[in-house]
Amino acid sequence: MDGRPVLVSTQYEDPTADLVIAELNRRRVPVLRFDPGRDFPAPALLAARFGTGGTGEAGEAGGPGGTLTLGNRTAELGGVRALYHRRPNTYAPDHHDHPASQNARFVAQENRRGLGGVLGALPDCLYLSHPQAVARAEYKPAQLALATRLGFRVPATLITNDATEAARFCAQQPTVYKPLHAGAYEVDGEPAGIWAAEVAPAEIDDAVGRCAHLFQARVPKSADVRAVVVGERAFCVRITAPPGVLDWRAEYRRLTYEQVDCPAGLDRDLRRFLAEFGLGFGAFDFAVTADGTWWFLECNPNGQWAWLEAAAGPPITEAVADLLESGVAKS
Template identity: 30%
Template sequence: MNVLIITHSQDNESISLVMQAIKAQGGKAFRFDTDRFPTEVQLDVYYGDGKKCILTADEQTLDLDAVSAVWYRRIGIGAKIPNTMDKQLRQASIQESRVTVQGMIASIKGFHLDPLPHIRRADNKQLQLQVAREIGLDTPRTLTTNNPIAVKQFAQECPQGMISKMLSSFAIYDEQGQEKVVFTNPVSAADLDNLDGLRFCPMTFQEKVAKALELRITIVGKQVFAAAVDSQALDKAQYDWRKQGVALLDAWKPYNLPQDVEEKLLKLMAHFGLNYGAIDVILTPDQRYVFLEVNPVGEFFWLERCPGLPISQAIAQVLLSQSGA
C-alpha cells in the first residue's frame, strides 16, 4: 500500500513520525514537498491512450494511480520560484502550479485523510460554532464584526471580560523577517476606545472563559486522544497557551473526557466528514467543557513526546486500513 503525504519541506517531525509508523505497519510512504514544485519536483499528468500520472522527486518516482491513501497535511506551492522573477509572472506561475496540484490531488482515487472540500468547509470557525451549539456542546458568546458599536454593546454582555482573536491563522513579518504570530489577547477598556481599525479588518470577540485546564483533543478516525495543560500556571500563557508553548511542552498530561463530551465531539467530526481533527476545549473551574474550535489539519507532534499519545500510529492505521475499503 502506497501512501502519499502532501506537505512542504519546512514541516515538523509529525511527517517523519507518521512515515515511520506507516513503514512499521507494512506500508510505503512518499513525501511530496509542495514548496519544491514546480522548481525541483516534476509531475506528469497524461490523458490520451489511457492515463498516466507520475510524480518524481529526488530520483524517486511514484505512479499516482498506485496510491492507496493520501494524507493532506500542508501546502506551500511555488515557494522556491525565484523572487527575482517578474511579480505578475511569478504569481501566475504559482497560481498555475496550485491548480495543477489541486487537480492531481482531486484525481487520486485512494482514501483521503481528509478530502480537501471537507477540510475547507470545516475550517470555517463560524460554522463550527453553529454546528457545535446544535450538537449540544457548550460554546462561548462570540461576536465577529467590523462595527465598533457592536463591540461595545457585546462588552456589556461579558462582565468577566472578553478576548479578541482572528478567524484565520496567519503571521506578520517585520523588516528583519521575524515572525510575529497573532495570538488571542484580552480586550481592555482602552481598546474599546480605539476600534477604528475595524473598518479595515473585522475581528472576532469572545467572552472570557475561566480556565481550570486547557484541553487538546486529537481525533483520528474513531480514536480520541485527550491531553490537558494548566495554562494558568504561567502569566503569559493565560489567554493563549501557545505564547508559552515551549515552556509548557513537558506539562501536558493525559486526560479522560466524559463520555457525553466525547460523543458530541465525534458527532461534530462526523458532521464535517472529518477523519482527523485537533480540537481546543476549556475546562472551567465549575467543570464545564467549553468548545473553542476544531483544526482539520491541526498540530499534534508535541503530544507524542509528552504525554506520549500514539497519534502518529493511529494516523498510519487509518491511512492503511481505509485504503483497502
C-alpha cells in the same frame, strides 16, 4: 515504488509528519513526501491522464492514471493508498516572474488547479484529510455554527468590523480577541504569534473597521484540553497553565499535561463534527471550567500534536500510521 504508496504533502520542516513517516518506514509502507508549493513544477514531474480516448491509460473509476515523480521516486496515481495532507506551502509563482506580475499569478493558479486538482481526485485513496475539506473547515464561523448546532457549549462570539458593536459586546462581559486565522506574522523580521488577549471596551477604536475581528466571551477556565481525533479514535490531553495565563501557547515551558478521557458522548460528537466537514482528523481546543464543563473554542483540521505525545503519551503517531497504512476510511 513497490506497493501502494502513501503520499505525504507537507513542508520540508514538519516534525509531526516526520514521526508518521518514520513509523510508516518501520512498517515498510512506501512513502513519497513532497511539498507542492516548493517542489512543483520543479523538481517534481506530473503526468496525469483522464478519459478513455487517445493514448495512455486513465485511472479506474474516472480518477487519474499516470505518475508523480520526485527524484528517483515515482508514484502511480491510480495506486495511491492514502494522501496525508499536512501543511504544504501554498502554490508559488514561477521564479522567473515577479511575484506580483500577471504571469506569476497565472502560474500559481494553474499549479493549484492542476496538481491540486489531481491530488484531490485520486481513485480509491484515503484522504487524511481531503485538501478541499481542510480548506472548508478552516473557517471559524462555520465551525462555531456547526458546534452550536451539534450541542457543544460555545462561548458568546461576535465577528464584526463595527467599533460600536465591538465596544458594546466587550462591555457586556469579560472578552477576548483572537485572530480568525493563525497565519504567518512577523515583528521586526522575526516570526511572531498573535495570541488570544483580553480586551476592554476602552481599547476599542476605529482600527476595528480595517478588517473582520473575532471577539468572544472569556471562559473562566481552570485548564484547557486538546482533543485529537484520528478516524474513530480520540485522544484528550489536559493542559494546565500558570494562573493568569489566558493563551497557553505563549507559555509552553510552564505547562503541565495529563491524558484524560472524553466526557460521556463527547467522542461521538467530535466524530460527528468531523464527518460534517468530511474530515478524518481534527485537533479540537476546549476551555474547561472548575465544574468540569468543556467549552468549544475551535477545531484545527491540521493541528499539531507531536509534543503532546512526548509529554503525555497518547499513541497518536500509531493511530495516524494505522489509518494511512490501511488506506480505508473508518465509518
